[in-house]
Amino acid sequence: MTTIHDQLADSVGDVHTDLSALAVAARAKGLARRRQRRALGAVGAVTAALVVGTAVHALAPAPLMPSTVVATDSGAHEAHAGADTSLVALDGRATAGLLADAVAAQGLAASASRGQGDAAGSGETYAEIGIDGVPGARIEVNVQHVPVSSAPAELVAGRRDDDKIGTDTWVAIRTDHQGGLRVTVQLVVPEGQSRPLTVEQLKELAADASWAFDVPATASGEAPEPYTSLGR
Amino acid sequence: MQRHTSFEELVHATGTRMLRTAVLLCGDHQRGEDLAQSAYSVAFTKWRLVSRADDPAAYVRTIMMRLYLREQRRHRVREVPLVDDMHSEVIDPSLRLSLLSALTTLPDLDRAVVVLRFWEDLSIAQTSAQLDITESACRTRSSRALARLRSRFPELAQTAEDDIS
Numbered sequence: 001m002t003t004i005h006d007q008l009a010d011s012v013g014d015v016h017t018d019l020s021a022l023a024v025a026a027r028a029k030g031l032a033r034r035r036q037r038r039a040l041g042a043v044g045a046v047t048a049a050l051v052v053g054t055a056v057h058a059l060a061p062a063p064l065m066p067s068t069v070v071a072t073d074s075g076a077h078e079a080h081a082g083a084d085t086s087l088v089a090l091d092g093r094a095t096a097g098l099l100a101d102a103v104a105a106q107g108l109a110a111s112a113s114r115g116q117g118d119a120a121g122s123g124e125t126y127a128e129i130g131i132d133g134v135p136g137a138r139i140e141v142n143v144q145h146v147p148v149s150s151a152p153a154e155l156v157a158g159r160r161d162d163d164k165i166g167t168d169t170w171v172a173i174r175t176d177h178q179g180g181l182r183v184t185v186q187l188v189v190p191e192g193q194s195r196p197l198t199v200e201q202l203k204e205l206a207a208d209a210s211w212a213f214d215v216p217a218t219a220s221g222e223a224p225e226p227y228t229s230l231g232r
Numbered sequence: 233m234q235r236h237t238s239f240e241e242l243v244h245a246t247g248t249r250m251l252r253t254a255v256l257l258c259g260d261h262q263r264g265e266d267l268a269q270s271a272y273s274v275a276f277t278k279w280r281l282v283s284r285a286d287d288p289a290a291y292v293r294t295i296m297m298r299l300y301l302r303e304q305r306r307h308r309v310r311e312v313p314l315v316d317d318m319h320s321e322v323i324d325p326s327l328r329l330s331l332l333s334a335l336t337t338l339p340d341l342d343r344a345v346v347v348l349r350f351w352e353d354l355s356i357a358q359t360s361a362q363l364d365i366t367e368s369a370c371r372t373r374s375s376r377a378l379a380r381l382r383s384r385f386p387e388l389a390q391t392a393e394d395d396i397s
Binding site: 001002003004005006007008009010011012015017019020022023025026027028029030031033034126142 | 239240248252256268269275335350351353387388
């Protein structure tokens with residue numbers, strides 16, 4: 001009797017690969033990861049972020065807007081309003097804090113938050129927060145470093161074709177190629193619940209100056225792990 | 233469970249199956265190979281833990297699943313207009329897809345559920361633990377994914393999961 005397993009096997013067909021080459025490549029990549037972690041550990045995450053940041057800052061075009069946040073490896077962050085040369089490394093915890101602050105400015109309180117820092121020097125952080133008084137609703141933000149190009153900056157928003165059962169999702173995406181930044185803000189609300197934020201407010205969150213950063217988040221250099229619960 | 237004395241031995245023992253799993257997740261060989269390679273590279277950095285694990289292959293598979301979902305989330309920008317067309321899906325019955333192509337039409341997490349349940353032959357409990365979702369969510373996703381797959385690939389074999397929906 002044919003099973004789905006058999007059908008899946010048929011659909012993949014024969015997979016031929018040189019396993020020795022795969023092992024060598026994976027080992028090399030793993031060693032590079034390990035070296036990166038050791039280097040970062042040796043000089044301290046913040047120092048590393050400063051060094052990398054200096055190099056990137058020298059090569060990159062002028063930042064999108066003045067940096068406002070410094071995140072340390074312990075997750076603390078402090079505002080440096082008006083500082084135009086601050087080096088910024090957003091980790092997951094700092095990102096969650098920023099998101100909570102930005103949402104508070106919209107008149108809402110975060111019920112809980114969690115964040116995931118950059119895993120492999122890719123310059124991306126992710127965080128999500130719950131909303132007080134709206135059970136099951138959450139706001140997620142994904143801040144990415146994107147290649148600089150000549151494409152104009154854009155801010156788009158709309159409803160997302162979500163894959164979660166029983167939820168509606170709205171999204172605002174701000175991309176600024178000159179600043180090398182993409183901010184994706186998502187609002188996920190259980191079906192039947194009223195939206196705590198409008199799409200316009202989501203756009204405001206995505207456009208928030210706090211997300212401007214001119215250094216990919218490389219502070220932790222850790223391999224992907226489950227999210228860190230912050231339990232605000 | 234089989235113990236592996238070296239990283240290379242683990243790759244040789246589990247590589248082919250891991251790669252096929254990756255291809256099912258990604259929908260093409262090239263991306264599948266990249267995913268498998270990334271998973272093994274992370275496993276290499278954690279070799280002390282991996283080598284002592286009860287089931288090192290499962291450890292690598294978990295790493296791969298997390299990498300896959302993380303990558304998908306990073307690149308997922310499937311925007312649609314404000315008009316709600318979520319429930320207006322119309323499928324042309326004459327449009328037959330291969331099972332691999334049909335899999336790629338599933339949402340990322342549903343695809344992962346199908347691959348773990350029916351390719352890796354994991355139980356509902358194991359699948360939900362691996363994907364960090366509840367068992368009921370896993371059941372729901374599984375039966376919904378099968379229904380969607382069947383609409384695009386009618387030859388799909390029947391399973392007990394079909395009875396749930």
